[in-house]
Amino acid sequence: MVSFALNGVGVSGGIAIGRVQLVSHATLEVAHYTIPVARVDAEIARFAHAVDEVQRELESLRTGAMGADGASEFAPLLRVHSMILADPGLSEAPKKTIAEQRCNAEWALTLQLGVLVEQFEQMDDAYLRERKQDVVQVGERVLKRLLGKPGPLPAPVAEEQTVLVAHDLSPADVIQFKSRHYGAFLTDIGGATSHTAIVARSLNVPAVVATHNARQLIRDSELVIVDGDAGVVIVNPDRAVLAEYRLKQTELALERQKLKRLRSKKAETIDGVAVELYANIELPDDLAAALDNGATGIGLFRSEFLFLNRDGLPSEDEQFEAYRTVLAGMNGQPVTIRTFDLGADKQAEGLAGLARVAANPALGLRAVRFCLAEPRLFQTQLRALLRASHYGKLRILVPMLASSAEIDQTLAAIAEAKASLDDQGVPFDAAVEVGGMIEIPAAVIAMDPFLAKLDFLSVGTNDLIQYTLAVDRSDEAVAHLYDPLHPAVVRLLAQAITTATKAGKPIAVCGEMAGEITLTRLLLGLGLRHFSMHPAELLAIKQRVLTSEVAAMKSIVDRIRRAPSADRVASLVDKLNAL
Ligand code: PEP
Ligand code: MG
Numbered sequence: 001m002v003s004f005a006l007n008g009v010g011v012s013g014g015i016a017i018g019r020v021q022l023v024s025h026a027t028l029e030v031a032h033y034t035i036p037v038a039r040v041d042a043e044i045a046r047f048a049h050a051v052d053e054v055q056r057e058l059e060s061l062r063t064g065a066m067g068a069d070g071a072s073e074f075a076p077l078l079r080v081h082s083m084i085l086a087d088p089g090l091s092e093a094p095k096k097t098i099a100e101q102r103c104n105a106e107w108a109l110t111l112q113l114g115v116l117v118e119q120f121e122q123m124d125d126a127y128l129r130e131r132k133q134d135v136v137q138v139g140e141r142v143l144k145r146l147l148g149k150p151g152p153l154p155a156p157v158a159e160e161q162t163v164l165v166a167h168d169l170s171p172a173d174v175i176q177f178k179s180r181h182y183g184a185f186l187t188d189i190g191g192a193t194s195h196t197a198i199v200a201r202s203l204n205v206p207a208v209v210a211t212h213n214a215r216q217l218i219r220d221s222e223l224v225i226v227d228g229d230a231g232v233v234i235v236n237p238d239r240a241v242l243a244e245y246r247l248k249q250t251e252l253a254l255e256r257q258k259l260k261r262l263r264s265k266k267a268e269t270i271d272g273v274a275v276e277l278y279a280n281i282e283l284p285d286d287l288a289a290a291l292d293n294g295a296t297g298i299g300l301f302r303s304e305f306l307f308l309n310r311d312g313l314p315s316e317d318e319q320f321e322a323y324r325t326v327l328a329g330m331n332g333q334p335v336t337i338r339t340f341d342l343g344a345d346k347q348a349e350g351l352a353g354l355a356r357v358a359a360n361p362a363l364g365l366r367a368v369r370f371c372l373a374e375p376r377l378f379q380t381q382l383r384a385l386l387r388a389s390h391y392g393k394l395r396i397l398v399p400m401l402a403s404s405a406e407i408d409q410t411l412a413a414i415a416e417a418k419a420s421l422d423d424q425g426v427p428f429d430a431a432v433e434v435g436g437m438i439e440i441p442a443a444v445i446a447m448d449p450f451l452a453k454l455d456f457l458s459v460g461t462n463d464l465i466q467y468t469l470a471v472d473r474s475d476e477a478v479a480h481l482y483d484p485l486h487p488a489v490v491r492l493l494a495q496a497i498t499t500a501t502k503a504g505k506p507i508a509v510c511g512e513m514a515g516e517i518t519l520t521r522l523l524l525g526l527g528l529r530h531f532s533m534h535p536a537e538l539l540a541i542k543q544r545v546l547t548s549e550v551a552a553m554k555s556i557v558d559r560i561r562r563a564p565s566a567d568r569v570a571s572l573v574d575k576l577n578a579l
Pocket of ligand 1: 198341439459462464512
């Protein structure tokens with residue numbers, strides 16, 4: 001067997017050695033297989049059943065989208081989707097293909113979608129041409145149904161030893177890994193701070209993205225070594241290489257074990273500067289890892305993950321239970337829950353009827369913009385959050401704020417939710433703190449309303465870098481341009497930390513930079529005293545804090561603030577790390 005290596009971007013550290021399991025993804029790589037003649041009727045029935053289920057789902061979404069007055073701006077769109085689905089072009093033609101080609105229903109549907117898309121593209125009428133997207137959306141809904149529950153990911157063949165290899169995975173796909181225990185995963189595409197990578201990191205297994213063609217070059221069941229720190233994948237390693245990596249794996253496990261001793265140690269620098277180390281979580285189940293690694297609070301609960309991988313949307317009660325679980329589990333320590341940040345790479349199926357196809361989703365109706373445009377969804381979440389605030393120390397964090405007006409609208413929405421709970425006599429923490437994420441350069445450049453109107457701030461460096469450098473964080477083609485050490489990024493961060501600190505406003509960093517050990521001293525030197533990161537990173541960062549001396553870093557940090565290039569910043573950061 002030929003041995004070869006692939007390079008990508010390591011997004012989650014550690015070493016895994018295991019057998020490959022290739023993933024066929026719903027919309028990207030639909031499986032094509034022949035079925036026996038005897039099963040053709042059953043396959044047609046399977047397709048018809050999926051169409052019926054989606055038709056019912058659209059119907060209930062339409063009813064749910066109606067307001068008390070029976071009107072909704074989305075109802076017409078959902079009606080169009082129902083009509084598209086009822087059209088024989090979509091609901092009947094694939095049946096013929098199944099019968100004639102003796103192929104699986106997914107494949108027949110994919111073929112038909114291709115035909116329909118081509119027909120739409122040739123239409124002269126611009127309005128009709130636009131409807132192509134709707135046809136694709138409806139088709140994909142049926143495809144997902146066909147692929148069945150709980151989703152397209154196969155079960156691991158051997159726990160801890162299965163390396164999943166896919167062309168691409170969405171954040172919603174990866175979140176399913178939490179309950180499935182894969183040893184590692186690889187994707188052809190993706191950027192280092194895409195949400196897919198972030199969820200991978202939170203699983204604490206090695207992951208490499210942007211391998212370009214791993215999915216094509218690697219075969220099912222092949223033995224691979226995944227080095228998540230170096231971003232290297234070795235396929236069919238020889239014995240010597242295997243032995244070397246097994247040794248490294250043991251060393252890493254020992255190091256992790258040693259770090260556990262720091263769990264309840266206070267985080268402070270050599271010169272006595274106290275630092276808060278909080279955890280980022282995606283689901284209530286992550287709480288155990290946060291506590292296990294000594295988190296003294298939750299700095300970011302990405303609540304939008306409650307909206308993914310499900311039909312419909314989580315009700316107020318369901319959200320309340322999830323938030324209350326985390327608040328109660330943290331025993332009075334602060335829990336920062338971010339209002340949902342959907343849009344861009346995190347799309348909830350339950351919102352498919354509401355989502356528009358945006359040309360630039362990262363610049364579109366994402367995060368708080370979407371919440372303000374959908375006040376009823378926002379109110380549901382705010383009421384659930386406030387109800388949960390009665391059971392612990394809640395801090396509400398709002399993503400993607402850019403302006404004073406958005407802050408006002410958000411605070412008004414919170415006041416409205418409070419008033420409705422008051423009316424019903426439901427208890428909540430009237431003094432619940434409300435904070436804003438600093439992730440758009442505008443928020444740093446004109447920080448005044450953030451300081452005047454909010455209780456705390458948290459810098460989302462993942463987006464701050466993306467929007468400062470105009471580099472899509474999930475696009476591997478521009479991954480080399482995504483640079484936390486670009487002087488513009490460093491200066492914005494420095495400005496945000498200094499301005500907030502001077503104004504006496506608590507400020508944290510909850511983007512990936514906070515969990516990157518080579519940047520801990522830089523952030524400390526810039527004045528940061530509050531970090532939030534994946535639970536698995538907490539103890540290593542604590543160790544770094546314990547071995548750092550803020551006073552000794554001052555002159556190098558002053559030079560970093562003025563450095564003219566990323567290279568210069570990088571060499572000065574190396575100096576900091578060598579102190
Ligand atoms: C960020 O942008 O840095 C952040 C923490 O939010 P998210 O990664 O979920 O966009
Ligand atoms: Mg963000």
